[in-house]
Amino acid sequence: MNNPAPNLSDFGHDPLWLSIIKALFIFVFLMVGVLLGVWTERKLISRMQHRYGPNRAGKFGLLQSVADGLKMGLKEDLMPRTVDKVIYFLAPVIIAVPAFLAFSVVPFGPMVSIFGVRTPLQLTDLPVAVLLVLATASIGVYGIVLAGWGSRSPYAILGGLRSSAQVVSYEIAMGLSFVAVFLQAGTLSTSEIVAKQAGGGTWDILGMHIPTPSWYVFSLLPSFLIYAITMLGETNRVPFDLPEGEGELVGGFHTEYSSSLKFAMFMLAEYVNVFTVSAIAITLFLGGWHAPWPISIWDGANTGWWPMLWFFGKLVLAFCFFVWVRASLPRVRYDQLMAFGWKVLIPLNLAWILLAATFRALRLPEVDRGGILALGAVIVIGAFAIWLRFDTTNQRRRERKAAEVEEEFEQLREEPTAGGFPVPPLDLPHYHGVVPAARLHHEAKEVTSGSN
Amino acid sequence: MELYVPILVLAVLAAGFAVFSVGIAPFTGPKRWNRAKLDAYECGIEPTPQPVGGGRFPLKYMITAMLFIVFDIEIIFLYPWAVAFDRLGVFGLVEMVLFIVTVLVAYAYVWRRRGLDWD
Numbered sequence: 394m395n396n397p398a399p400n401l402s403d404f405g406h407d408p409l410w411l412s413i414i415k416a417l418f419i420f421v422f423l424m425v426g427v428l429l430g431v432w433t434e435r436k437l438i439s440r441m442q443h444r445y446g447p448n449r450a451g452k453f454g455l456l457q458s459v460a461d462g463l464k465m466g467l468k469e470d471l472m473p474r475t476v477d478k479v480i481y482f483l484a485p486v487i488i489a490v491p492a493f494l495a496f497s498v499v500p501f502g503p504m505v506s507i508f509g510v511r512t513p514l515q516l517t518d519l520p521v522a523v524l525l526v527l528a529t530a531s532i533g534v535y536g537i538v539l540a541g542w543g544s545r546s547p548y549a550i551l552g553g554l555r556s557s558a559q560v561v562s563y564e565i566a567m568g569l570s571f572v573a574v575f576l577q578a579g580t581l582s583t584s585e586i587v588a589k590q591a592g593g594g595t596w597d598i599l600g601m602h603i604p605t606p607s608w609y610v611f612s613l614l615p616s617f618l619i620y621a622i623t624m625l626g627e628t629n630r631v632p633f634d635l636p637e638g639e640g641e642l643v644g645g646f647h648t649e650y651s652s653s654l655k656f657a658m659f660m661l662a663e664y665v666n667v668f669t670v671s672a673i674a675i676t677l678f679l680g681g682w683h684a685p686w687p688i689s690i691w692d693g694a695n696t697g698w699w700p701m702l703w704f705f706g707k708l709v710l711a712f713c714f715f716v717w718v719r720a721s722l723p724r725v726r727y728d729q730l731m732a733f734g735w736k737v738l739i740p741l742n743l744a745w746i747l748l749a750a751t752f753r754a755l756r757l758p759e760v761d762r763g764g765i766l767a768l769g770a771v772i773v774i775g776a777f778a779i780w781l782r783f784d785t786t787n788q789r790r791r792e793r794k795a796a797e798v799e800e801e802f803e804q805l806r807e808e809p810t811a812g813g814f815p816v817p818p819l820d821l822p823h824y825h826g827v828v829p830a831a832r833l834h835h836e837a838k839e840v841t842s843g844s845n
Numbered sequence: 846m847e848l849y850v851p852i853l854v855l856a857v858l859a860a861g862f863a864v865f866s867v868g869i870a871p872f873t874g875p876k877r878w879n880r881a882k883l884d885a886y887e888c889g890i891e892p893t894p895q896p897v898g899g900g901r902f903p904l905k906y907m908i909t910a911m912l913f914i915v916f917d918i919e920i921i922f923l924y925p926w927a928v929a930f931d932r933l934g935v936f937g938l939v940e941m942v943l944f945i946v947t948v949l950v951a952y953a954y955v956w957r958r959r960g961l962d963w964d
Contacts, residue, residue, distance in 0.1 A: 405847035412851040420858050469874040474883045475895060486863040493859035497852045517851040524924070525852075545895040546885035554906050561913040568920040575927035648886055654870035658863055728963035731909075735961045739916065739952075743945055746923070753930060754938045765935060772942060779953070 398588035399504050399513035401520060407512055414507070415516045419496050427664040428458040433709075434716045441720040462657060471651040473546070480543030485650070485658035488536025491529035492665040498522040498583050499672040502682045502700035514682075514701060515584055522583040523571055526673055527564070530627065533666065534560050537636075537646050540659070544649035552645025555727065556629060556636035562731060563626030563633070566738035570620040573613045573749045574677045587681030591695075608680040615745045617678045619738055621714075624670035626734065628663065631719040635727050671711035679707055747772065908960055919948050 407415070432447065432455060439446025447454030472481065502514030519525055534557050541553015575581060578589045590607050610617045626633040636645035650656040675681060682700035683689065685707075693699065725733070751769050755762055885892040922944065930937055955961060 407851065409850070409854075412854050416851060416855040416858055419855060420862070466870075466873045469876060470870040471882060472871075473885050475885050475892070482867055485867050486860065489863040490856060490859045494852060494856055497855050516855060517848050519848050544885070547887065547893050547895070549885075550895075550902065554902055558906050558909045561917075562909065565913060565916045565920065568917070569923070572920070572923045572927045575924060576930055579928055579931060581924065581928060643886065643888065653874060654866045658866060731963045732961065735912075736956065740949075743949070747942060747945065750927075750930065750938055750941065754935055757931065757934055760935055765938070768939065768942070783953075 398591060399500075399515070399518075399584050400588060401518055401582050401585060403504065403513050404515075404518045404584070408510065411507060411510055411512060412516070416497075419516060420493065423493060423496060423665050423668065424661075426668055427661055428462070429455075430664050430668070430712060431458045431461075431660075433712065434719075437713065437716045438720050441717075465652055465657045466654055468652045470653040470655070471649075473544070473649050475545045476649060477543040477545060480539050481649075482655075484536050484540035484543055485655045485662075486536075487539060488533055488662045489658045489665075491532040491536075492662040492669065495526045495529040495669040496665075496672065498525055499669075499676060500584050500587050500681050501704055502698065503696065505698060513584060514698075518582050518584045521581050523575075523581045523586075523673075523677070526669070527568060530560075530564060530666075530669075533662065536662070540650070541646035544646070546649050548643050549646055549648045552636050552642045552648065555642075556646055559629070559633065559635060559730060559734075560627060562734040563623045563738075566619060566734055566742055567623040567627055569739065569742035569746065570616045570623065571677065572742075572746050573616040574609055576746070576749055576753055577609060577613065583676050583681075587676055587683070590680045591683060606686075608678065608683075610678040610680075613678070613749065615741070616749075617674075619742055619745075620674060620678065622738065623734075624674060625715070625718060626730070628666045628670055628715075630667065630715055632722040632725050633730055634724060635730060667712065667715055668708065671708055671715075674711060675704065675707045744776070905963070912955065912960065915948075915951065919944075 435457070436446040436454065447457035450456040450460045472478075497516040498518055500513070500515040500518070504511055504513050506512075537560065538553050538557045541549045541551075541556070544550070544553075574586065578586045580586060580589075590609060606612075625631070629636050636642070642648070644650075647656055647659045650659065682695075682704040684691075684694035684700070684703045688694045688703070694703075751765060754760060754765050885895070887893065923941070926933070926937060926941055933940075
């Protein structure tokens, strides 16, 4: 299978008009994608909850997002007196621009010919393309912090801080989950990572040639699973949508942005970010624009404009995954969220990276395999010993805490005012358990609603 | 540098759109003055006065930010190592094990001092 897969040397030759066309395409694609994405999400989640969802504006409610956008434009643009005006206006811009930028290194397809110019279906590629994606994600955090800070309202500031702490925490796990991919691919350029996932090798078992899967999702499954979790945390989606915990923080960092076009920017950025992390998942783990297995048997599947279709298909599926998760999972608690990011994802990730690196080193030519295995064994045993020590310490701490709670409980049971507060005894019988039958019949009189 | 020109084009496009939307927002809607409407929203109670130039925030967030910087720099060290792994060979593997163990010492210390616990 000969793949006209582009590599880094194919980039940087586009005339300016072609770059503008590509940039315009990405821009329009993302805008229309957000409109359709919002509609898809609402429709899909409605069906999952046995509702109809939007079905009034246009056929199947397809124009619902357009109607919502228009409505936002025609709403009064409130600006509370207390806000820091410059930051308040800048924050939506700061959050929206980098969201678009990350898409500039996403490969949509192989080399094609546009108006007679051979060019890859990708805006541009860099030797450090994935770093650009991480950088834009980090700049997006500035928008969140500044929106919360500039609003000068307690809810907004708390929401902004929470949201940024969450995003930076999950960014570490996200960055670590990429390392194994770079280890395998040997490059940070997105187009070359996609090219590396083209054709797998073959296993020769009993004279049969069994093609091995070439997507990194198979060979680096732990990395992919961790990435799938962090992309939910990174985009503030359910089950990690703490910043918009409406029960406690109203709207979080965008509480003060009423419902005007400024709020629309936040919403737009949120959905574009969902598309971005999905596109990165597809590029790094799911074979990029390469056709999935049954289609890839057809020789023409990975040439010309076809790969764009496979890419969009994967993007739609990835977006549906987000919606599915939203319909299925409850929101986690904030301390659980942070503990999961810092105490589970990071150590797991580091261990997996070292394991993957060891496997990689074993397959290098002319290496001392015995030495590597001995080193690996020492590390595994050492890690296990440390974990045991940690576990016993934690166990002891937990037991001590349980004993303390038990003691306090006993104390309160005997003496209700022990803690300094007039606490009712914990074992008071519930009143409905002791209502005498006589009182029930003679004195109880139902107070119907509305009578006063 | 040629590689970065298209990114600039997209940035101009996105920034133009965002600035246009934010800039036009005050002119497209109605304007009805109301004193309470211009207060910070706090579910109906009198808004808490916020100090000019930003208030204070829980120290917890600063610890998280510092830890983030430590680990982010660790990730940045891992990237070139991963890309050049095949050329470095076993030497690279041993070096990275030593590096990660060093960082893990700090990590275990923070964990032990309950820097990773939220409350």
